């Protein structure tokens with residue numbers, strides 16, 4: 001599976017294929033970790049490039065300053081209150097059809113319409129700004145959406 005661009009990956013993927021590949025939090029985290037550190041690790045705190053496995057699965061820990069980073073840190077999925085597979089599914093649906101309504105999403109995924117609306121907005125803004133839905137600075141998100 002290509003780890004280059006999540007938007008394109010989702011756009012070209014069938015629902016069956018998607019559900020098979022991202023059916024659990026572990027699978028989603030594994031994907032994010034693979035994509036995030038495909039070119040190696042760089043510590044956000046000190047810039048060190050050596051890391052070891054963190055305490056929880058799919059985290060990396062800087063060997064110099066001990067800063068631990070999760071697979072979701074600095075992605076749209078960071079601090080997301082929706083279960084990760086649902087957040088992935090919502091992203092998938094938005095990539096497949098950018099004009100999909102939050103009501104429609106709420107019918108497919110068992111989430112409140114307002115929750116869908118908020119997360120859809122976050123993803124749409126990220127796609128518009130970065131051209132993809134994952135890597136971004138969480139500081140920017142907080143400033144923009146006050147989440």
Ligand SMILES: [Zn+2]
Nearest residue numbers: 043046062065
């Ligand atoms: Zn560090």
